Amino acid sequence: MNHSIHSADKATHLKIVVVALVAGIAVAALGISARTNADYSQTAHVVKAGKPVVVTSSDISKVQ
16 A cells, blocks of 8 residues: 555545545535525614713722
């Protein structure tokens, strides 16, 4: 048995390409099938502005 990819023949290279292609298709099919249960409907969530808030890093109150 030859364990080097450099000295392998064309049939061995073809087998490696076919196995890689089948594995890639299997991974892609698994990824696509995992997303079929997702809800793709998009709804707008409205956020209304409230009262103004001042955020500071000190505890000193400001007098105007």
